[in-house]
Amino acid sequence: MWARSLVWFIRRSWEKRLPFKGLMQSLLGILCGGAVLYAVVEAGKLLFGKQKLTLPPGTRIVIADGKVSIDQEEWLWLTCFTGRQIASPFRR
Numbered sequence: 001m002w003a004r005s006l007v008w009f010i011r012r013s014w015e016k017r018l019p020f021k022g023l024m025q026s027l028l029g030i031l032c033g034g035a036v037l038y039a040v041v042e043a044g045k046l047l048f049g050k051q052k053l054t055l056p057p058g059t060r061i062v063i064a065d066g067k068v069s070i071d072q073e074e075w076l077w078l079t080c081f082t083g084r085q086i087a088s089p090f091r092r
Contacts, residue, residue, distance in 0.1 A: 009024075055070070
């Protein structure tokens with residue numbers, strides 16, 4: 001029901017000159033762009049899977065000064081997402 005009224009409102013805003021036509025088009029663009037990004041992220045999760053890190057309770061994780069520290073192990077933040085060298089410590 002609400003989708004039908006939303007479609008009606010969008011059609012009406014394109015057909016007639018409304019004072020907020022530009023705002024409506026911007027909001028529609030934001031919604032469409034967000035939907036596309038969400039779809040890409042979810043498709044990536046389905047195709048490539050999620051990387052899960054299981055840690056025992058009480059594990060201390062610190063992200064500071066451009067570094068990630070898990071207990072006593074430490075890695076540079078920038079290298080956590082690039083290359084295979086640093087990705088291996090996250091696969092326990």
